Amino acid sequence: MTHQTHAYHMVNPSPWPLTGALSAFLLTSGLIMWFHFYYTLLLIAGLLASTMTMFQWWRDVVREGTYQGHHTAPVQKGLRYGMVLFIISEVFFFAGFFWAFYHSSLAPTPQTGGQWPPTGILPLDPMEVPLLNTAVLLASGVTITWAHHSLMEADRKESTQALLMTIALGTYFTYLQLSEYSETSFTISDGIYGSTFFMSTGFHGLHVIIGTTFLTTCYFRQQLYHFTSNHHFGFEAAAWYWHFVDVVWLFLYISIYWWGS
Amino acid sequence: MAAAVASRLSRLLGQSRPQLGRPLSSAAHRGESSARMWKILTFFVALPGVGVSMLNVYLKLQKEHERPEFVAYPHLRIRTKPFPWGDGNHTRFHNSHVNPLPTGYEDE
Numbered sequence: 001m002t003h004q005t006h007a008y009h010m011v012n013p014s015p016w017p018l019t020g021a022l023s024a025f026l027l028t029s030g031l032i033m034w035f036h037f038y039y040t041l042l043l044i045a046g047l048l049a050s051t052m053t054m055f056q057w058w059r060d061v062v063r064e065g066t067y068q069g070h071h072t073a074p075v076q077k078g079l080r081y082g083m084v085l086f087i088i089s090e091v092f093f094f095a096g097f098f099w100a101f102y103h104s105s106l107a108p109t110p111q112t113g114g115q116w117p118p119t120g121i122l123p124l125d126p127m128e129v130p131l132l133n134t135a136v137l138l139a140s141g142v143t144i145t146w147a148h149h150s151l152m153e154a155d156r157k158e159s160t161q162a163l164l165m166t167i168a169l170g171t172y173f174t175y176l177q178l179s180e181y182s183e184t185s186f187t188i189s190d191g192i193y194g195s196t197f198f199m200s201t202g203f204h205g206l207h208v209i210i211g212t213t214f215l216t217t218c219y220f221r222q223q224l225y226h227f228t229s230n231h232h233f234g235f236e237a238a239a240w241y242w243h244f245v246d247v248v249w250l251f252l253y254i255s256i257y258w259w260g261s
Numbered sequence: 262m263a264a265a266v267a268s269r270l271s272r273l274l275g276q277s278r279p280q281l282g283r284p285l286s287s288a289a290h291r292g293e294s295s296a297r298m299w300k301i302l303t304f305f306v307a308l309p310g311v312g313v314s315m316l317n318v319y320l321k322l323q324k325e326h327e328r329p330e331f332v333a334y335p336h337l338r339i340r341t342k343p344f345p346w347g348d349g350n351h352t353r354f355h356n357s358h359v360n361p362l363p364t365g366y367e368d369e
Contacts, residue, residue: 038345112336120334128321132314139307146299153296162303169311178354185329185359187352190337 009070016057023049058217062234066226076233083237087244090207094248097203098255101196105260112191116260121193122185123261129180130257133173137246140169144215144239154229156222163219166242170212177205197256204248211245214238328358331365338363 004010023046030043065071071079105116113119124130147162181198188198218238221227227235340363343349350362357367 034345118336120332120337122329125321128318132311132318135310135314139303139311142299142302142307146296146303149294149296149299153294155296158296158300162300165303181354182356183359184354187338187355187360189339189352191339194337 007072007074009064009072009075011064014057014060016053016060019049020053020057023053026050062221062226065233066221071231071233076231079233079237083240087240090244094200094203094251097196097200098251101200101256101260104192104196112193116193118191118193121190124180124184124257126253126257126261129176130253133176134249134253136169136173136176137249140166140173141243141246143169144242148235148239151222151227151232151235152229160219160222163215163222167212167215167219170208170215170242174205174208174212177201177208200252200256204245204252207245207248211238211242214241328366331361331369333363333365 026042026046026049028046030040030046033039033042108114108116108118117123143162143166147159147166150159150162186194186197188194215238218227218235221234226232338361340350344351344353346353352360361367
């Protein structure tokens with residue numbers, strides 16, 4: 001027997017799980033060395049190693065699926081389970097920061113003035129840039145849905161156009177948030193308000209950047225004709241992730257920007 | 262919203278069909294394709310919404326904000342340990358016009 005008689009994918013041995021684990025160790029120890037000893041070499045090595053691992057691992061997945069045909073229906077189902085479980089884990093990650101925010105804001109301590117926002121904190125007006133940010137992300141949810149339907153209807157030109165608009169909106173959001181960060185009168189060192197605000201919105205912003213990168217990867221793959229009208233799971237995974245990022249923002253907006261002001 | 266997510270979840274895990282894929286047969290009832298509907302939503306709802314929000318921000322920014330007086334509250338501008346960059350006393354996105362140091366505004 002020289003060929004498999006099942007539909008599953010027995011992945012070839014790969015070094016990337018090991019390099020991934022090593023890079024995780026370098027990143028964590030690197031952060032400690034940077035924070036406590038102002039030494040950045042480990043951190044830089046960790047960033048380099050993790051970036052290389054991600055690039056090469058996912059490149060291999062694309063090769064296995066798109067070029068070698070290993071992504072049969074049951075394999076794709078497994079990939080779907082995987083992406084869903086990952087997003088669920090990210091939901092729990094953000095849940096922790098929301099917990100911290102609500103814990104601190106529902107029962108403000110006397111040390112911060114017994115009020116929320118704490119004494120001396122001037123919160124951002126939720127009806128200014130935060131509202132624009134909300135409109136931008138909601139619009140990007142519409143454009144990516146347009147892109148998906150166009151892809152399913154094999155409309156290459158419109159699918160590419162809509163995907164580019166989604167990427168542009170994501171980039172615009174990041175630009176707006178960065179400029180907000182430079183303009184706020186409060187900082188991360190302003191007590192529990194600053195900590196909860198910047199940890200929550202900061203990690204969210206990082207996820208927007210990750211999502212935008214994922215979408216950009218999809219753009220390049222689309223240009224290389226990787227997607228067909230009924231087999232494009234990489235695109236769907238990017239779309240799911242993007243919707244997740246949008247939903248997290250909505251919770252952030254309502255909790256921290258609106259209720260928390 | 263949770264119910265919609267749950268039903269979407271069970272649908273997409275059960276088959277390899279794209280998550281938001283509506284069968285073209287039901288879309289045909291509209292006489293249009295689903296993609297066309299989302300395209301219309303994009304250009305007539307989503308992007309105008311962004312445009313209006315942009316205008317709103319622009320108009321609100323015309324009003325100049327006065328900077329609040331500095332009060333050395335002990336619960337703000339916390340410096341338990343220096344930041345691992347620069348002089349260790351400025352946050353990453355420090356803006357000297359609106360962010361005072363623990364000792365006060367830098368340009369006063």
